[in-house]
Amino acid sequence: MNKSAIIIGGGTAGMETASQLARLGVEVDLVEKQSCLGGHLNNWDRLFPNRRNSKEVYEYLEHGMNDAISLHLNTEINSIRHESGRFTVELKNGKELNSGALVIATGYDVFDAGRKEEYGHGIYDNVITSVELEEIFRNKKQNTFFQGMTPNRVGIVHCVGSRDEKAGNLYCSKLCCVTGVKQAIEIKEMKPDAEVFCFYMDLRMSDRYFEEMYFEAQEKWGIQFIRGRLSEASENQDHSLLIKLEDTLTGLPLKMNVGLLILLVGFVPSPQTRRLAAMLGLKEGDDKFLCPADEHTFTNSTAITGVFLAGTVKGPAGIATTIADARATALQVATYLKQQI
Amino acid sequence: MKSFGYTISKDRQIDFDANNRELTRLIDAIEPSIRLCLGCGSCTGTCSAGHFTEFNIRRIHTLVQRGEFDHLKKEIMKCMLCGKCQLVCPRGVNLRNLILSIHTALETSGI
């Protein structure tokens, strides 16, 4: 029983941690609330920066699942008991699991765009989120969706639910900017005659090849970048949208009509994560994401011995970062368990 | 009047050191939340007055930070104090109080 770990969360981080631990000889119980693994990875069509198909990454992760990993799908956590180095986890489906280590990999939620009422999500027909757009691409529905879009113009709104005191989130979600640029390119690819605009406060092209994507977006695709945070959106008779913002680089208020508005929604801590944190007494930062034991040197463990963290429970992170992080967590867990014997 | 920068007469650049930022300090003291502005422009985008006339609150208070007070008094009079700007600001800047503090500071300095 000592050489086992329970991983809560079957998304990218959970799956990679599980497969690495299994390879290191640890018995793993992987608990997932949905009926399938993959988490948010299942929502994406193509991943930045190279726009490769997300299914390839999913296949890689799935390949790592073997018999050493016991899957518990479609269930959530009821309670966790922590006594002298052992964890007893009671699931909602009645099962009880035991282990020597616990990994929290429950991931994140996406900001509910309806909370930014002035942008009209859930109120106007032609306002969707970046997540909804990914789904349209993934289900190959983009042609019907964009057919007859009038005006033939798409507006992409950055920083929806992030860097916003009014949304209750002061932090930057880091990856929405590159998502916006990626989606802008994908729309142009599919519909070259459409005009695409990105309305941003800052362009956070933070990782390798991201800045080059921005360059490509401007040079190859003619995507226009307007520095101004969207103030209001209203609906015209024909369901197109009239948007208002300030074009800060010219210093003038700007209004325009678009056929579609895409809101780049950010990361928010998931309620499940916060619930688990409360159960275990894990420290939350001001941004309500979980805190590792040390910002620099121990980013995979927590102040509670035996409890480890992997992936976006700690804050916004991309797929590549998450996979690398999950591997680090697996190493930490395995080392820890080895010392326990 | 949108200026394109082609003026022959005056050197038009912000000479930061030459600017007397006493008024800036006065305004900042009354309403310190102005420090939080990140220049997104949401305020100007939603402004009631900005819909009718060239009144740009983001620009006005950014210029104030730089120590530029030309036309400040004339411009700030256009604000209706409706509060929409404050309601959209992502940093929580207390814009209505900022406007009132500009009025107070201008009066205190006898401008």
Next chain:
Amino acid sequence: MTFNLFVLPFVLGLIFLLFLLIKKVRDWICEMDPTNKEKFRTGFHSQQFFLAIKEIFFESLLHRKMFRKNPLLGFMHMSFAFGWFLLIVFGNLESRIYSGLWINPPYFPIFLKFFIHDKRVLPFEIFTVPGFFRFFMDLLLLFILGGMVLAIIKRSRSKWFGIKKTTQLQFTDKVALICLWLIFPLRLLAESFTAGAYGYGVGFVTQHLGNVLAFIWPLSDKGVAYAFWWMYSLSLGIFFVTMPYSRYMHIPVEVMLIFCRNFGIHPRKGADYLTEIEVLSCPRCGVCIDICQMNSAAGIQDIQSVYFLQSIRNQQVMESFAMRCLVCGRCQNVCPVGIHLDFQRIVQRESFQKKQLQDYSYLPASLPRRAEVVYFAGCMSHLTPAIPRAMKKILATAGVDYLFMDEDSSVCCGRPQMLAGKSKQAEELIEQNKRMIMNSGATTLVTSCPICFRVFREEYELEIRILHHTQYLLELIKKGKIPLQAYHRKTTYHDPCELGRGSEIFTEPRELLRKISDPVGTENEFRQSLCCGGSLALLNASTEEKNKITKEALATYLEAEPDILVTACPLCKKTFAKHSPVRVMDIAELVMEAIPEKSW
């Protein structure tokens, strides 16, 4: 011989006080404009006079409102006020009986037991007139002393009296307070020593105490008694002299305020004599501190109305102080004296706006579009588009001929300016909007925003019907213009400050809500409702402080675990939606959802 040197402090103090009061009242009456002067004069011969007397009796003496807040608190105030009042009245009666004269010097009833000290019957014979007075005067003294003990206890155990935080007192208040607390114990001791010295049967308290004291202090008790009479007179004299500079000035001024109010003299624009009357009427009781959300939610305890009125009295009003208030009306709602606290706050804000500082020449000439109904959504609704969208759908379903006045651009109604104390500046905005409304030829003006609603009713001087959308929608439903289907969801309703306390509209929104959902009651409803914290009148507060206020208010509405939190104001909606885990909706949105699909 009914005079002694020791009565001088009392007499001089009383003359000073009366002189000052008469002068003040005279000044106030002189300052009144002809209409109010006439109202004041005729008021005394009218039915209002008796209503005023009734109010004085029930509030100034019996402190009925205080009893409702907390019985112990009410008793404490009543014992002082009513007790002292009765002491004076019955003391005067008693002195006339003893002296046999109708007119006595004013100090005679107060110091009666000094001047009259011949042998009388035993205290238990209360069935004679002198016996009754002996018993009753002592009873009253005991009554007042009981209240005094409570007052002393209240200074350290205010929670027993239902008050969490008592008012911080100024220096003059403290001096007056000490004198006031000394008056009755000194009277007790003076009367007791005298009773003991002369050995006659006086009241059941004073005689027995007197005997005890005579036993302890056998020599020259007449001298000791005399010293106490001096101290009694001094404490009264000093009290009268410090009273006009302390909170106790409320005692006489409150009476004047009650007369003014009952005679129909109400505060209007600007600071004037009524401001002074209201400011001086503040008894510094401190109920406004506890009720204030800035205190309970954000721990801010130095800006409440009691301190604000104090700063006005001291002529030391600071702009930052004046701007640090929600102007929600909760304190005004509980003020036992009925001071117009909201009004006084705004009046002081006005005083800081000296020069003309607006330029609205850019406003366009109004559009000559005509319609039966003008719909003014309000600036904030641009940021809560679900509300005007719902209104548009509902009005279309009902077949109303309406003009959506601020659909594209909005000229602010002007009230945010007025709340900042810039009512002069708001005039031009008001003119602009008025022109547009009149040009439309509409007979009804409907608005979604309670802030706009209030200014339309109070300042615009429009002769057409002005309705908040909850009232208008209810009207349309009752006329059968809006088909509704059953819609069962548990809701709680938040009374917006400007609609509820501000405009006295509590029942229509609730009636409307009952037709389209299953509302449940909450703590703090109607006039006691909480402010959302988004107030446009709160100019000087940090985001953090405002968040605290919102969260505290939100907790009340979520306690019943509703499906939806309903409100009738776009600003309240936006403010609550920021923090609420439960969906926040405007009543109009609920109405729209309750309209069957096929009716579109």
